[in-house]
Amino acid sequence: MNFLKPLAASLLLGLATPALAAPALSVEFELPLIDNGDAHRPFVAVWVEQAGKPVRSLALWMDDNEWEVDLRRWWRKAGRYGHQQLDAVTSATRSAGSYQLNWDGRTASGQPAADGGYQLVLEAVREDGNRTLLKQPFNLGGEAQRFSLPAGQEIGPVTLTVGTSR
8 A cells, every 4th residue: 555655646746647738729619509499409510721621620510420411611621531530529419508629739640730820610500400600710839819709590609719839
């Protein structure tokens, strides 16, 4: 049992786990409650692109791969090319509520993204509902930035925070 004392001391001093780096990008958004009786949960895709090319998908929430083409912009830019990390961000649709996604500043292949201009894209489509596409340009490698995007029909207000370090 004496071996636990040094371990406990190192945990208390923060020596056992390195400090987590702040995300390069943090996205907070809402999925609004749409109460019209037959409203389905929306399919949602969130990704980062540079010069119109996908850099990394952050989230893909859907029920069945058969309908992923309904996320038209995501499908044309990223989905049909099958990012190697897509399974890691794909999950079931989500109910109305607030959500936060973080990007560590790495590309789909795991390499650090270069400093420069990027664009965050959020797309949501609902069966028998509407489609919302929101885009926000941002820069990596400079000063911290914060953006607020107004709500669309399928996505509530969005806050984007870009950090200074990665």
